[in-house]
Amino acid sequence: MILVTGGLGMIGAHTARALLDLGQEVIVTSHRRSDLPSFLAGAATVETLDVTDREEFLSLGKRYEISDIVHLAGSIPGDDPVSFFRTDLTGLLNALDAARTWGVGRFAVASSIGNYIGRPEICWTEDLPLPVADYPHLIIAFKKAAEPIVTHALQGTDVQPVLLRIGSTWGPLMDPESAFSPKPPYIGAVLRGETPPALPDDAAEDSCYAPDAGRAIALLTTAPTLPHTVYNVSSGQPVSNREFVEAVKAVRPEIAGDLLPGRTLGPAPYLDITRLTADTGFTPEFDINRAVADYVDWRTTNPR
Known part of the structure; x- marks a missing residue:
């Protein structure tokens, strides 16, 4: 069973639908949103989860046999940037803790096209060195910082990190x-x-388009092998x-x-x-x- 955090958001829901279409069992989590899109009704298991609650997060592993994690949960910044970073970093660390504890095969996490801001090229490829830049939004800054956190957190484990540099979806x-x-x-x-x-x-x-983004993420999650860690999704x-x-x-x-x-x-x-x-x-x-x-x-x- 594949866990999709933030699975009732736009990209999460379409990722869940694409995974289901590939024959996977899917559990999606949501914190504040409860409206289930019609294309997931009766098909995906839904769990209410505050990803910042470590014990609640880890308890999922006691109820489900989770093979892979797609971590797409995130918050929208308010007036306090420290509060935003604390919330999203705590959620990310709890997801990584779960991945290590459960011994999942693959941990895919949402990154951003914004990581490339400052590169002069028109066509952005994954092997470009990421520049030091002033980012226009806190979300972009967090997602860039999250990449090395994920790769370092999973070093020495059998969990394969997949960094999803998602485009303008x-x-x-x-x-x-x-x-x-x-x-x-x-x-x-x-x-x-x-x-x-x-x-x-x-x-x-x-x-x-969101269904394409979801299908790309689903394919990256289920591919028999992946020779790279970073993938552009667009x-x-x-x-x-x-x-x-x-x-x-x-x-x-x-x-x-x-x-x-x-x-x-x-x-x-x-x-x-x-x-x-x-x-x-x-x-x-x-x-x-x-x-x-x-x-x-x-x-x-x-x-x-």
């Missing part, structure tokens, strides 16, 4: 007004019959605002979304997934057109 279950991606708020406005805010014409970003190509807006218009042509004049921002950096594809066979199923159509269909009957 969006899709079903994302906060519809998220500040991390313009796509759900834009589509939300369209679904309400409102003119969405104009987006810069030539801006682009690394982009991955679609392998950037998506421009123009491509996104055109995809929305193809589904809802009655709502005209404007584009701001180009600002010659230059090429957008994105994650290279050559390693992911070579080691797991992963290729994305959703281009931007299929992703937008799927998300619009999802949001017509789901609030997030």
Whole structure:
């Protein structure tokens, strides 16, 4: 049985669904969220868990035979950065303690595309040395720091660490007004019959649809062997605002979304997934057109 912490969040839930599709038994944990997405109902075991409670975390191993851990649980920073770091670090250390205690085979943990901020390359590969940089968000800073914590904590054990440098992911279950991606708020406005805010014409970003991200993580968790520790998780190509807006218009042509004049921002950096594809066979199923159509269909009957 594979444990997915934060399994009712966007990436966690899609990872759980992909694991189920691969024939795995899955247990997902959630602390504050209780609404079970329809695609997990009746399929995954759900446990309420505060990952900062070590004894509660370790007790899962007494009730389930857990073979692997995918640690995706995390919090949203408030006004106190120390409180945020304490919460997420405690959860991570408890997950690592569980991995060592239970002797799981693989420990996959969410890292971030933000680790590469400061690299001048357009295509970011896993073998690039990570720069020293001022990170724009506490979450990115924590995820970069988490990588050596995980690898050092698992040294001398048979637990294989897998560092998931996850790209700009969006899709079903994302906060519809998220500040991390313009796509759900834009589509939300369209679904309400409102003119969405104009987006810069030539801006682009690394982009991955959540079901693809979940499937990539599931494949990395279940692959018979993995020759590397670090893997980029994304679609392998950037998506421009123009491509996104055109995809929305193809589904809802009655709502005209404007584009701001180009600002010659230059090429957008994105994650290279050559390693992911070579080691797991992963290729994305959703281009931007299929992703937008799927998300619009999802949001017509789901609030997030």
